[in-house]
Amino acid sequence: MNYERIMLDLITPIVDNKESLSVKVLPTLEDDEVLLNVYASSEDVARxxxxxxxxxxSLRQMMSIASRTENKMITIKFESY
Structure with a gap:
């Protein structure tokens, strides 16, 4: 499942500066865990x-629903630059 694409589809309509928005899946030690980092401007992160x-x-809940088919736990971190 492409968690980056799902997250981008959820958050792109919400933010103002769509070009600065990015989502990265980071590796974890556990096979059943997914770590998503959302990078955006400080205004967009606040939003x-x-x-x-x-x-x-709400975003965490939507992503956890998406990951239930693969029995994975999703952790989302929001970071600004």
Whole structure:
């Protein structure tokens, strides 16, 4: 499953600066774990996290639903530059 593509499809309509947006899947020690790093401008990261983390929680929940078919646990980190 292409987790980068799924995440990009979810967050691209939300951000203003679509060119600066990128998602990377990082390797982990566990086979059943996936680590996603979302890189965006500081304004867009604030928008993706949302007030009290509501948007981030929703994105994490949507990605966990997508990963259930492969029995994987998804960890998402938001980073600005």
């Amino acid at each position: 993706l996290i949302g007030r009290r983390g509501i948007m981030a929680s």
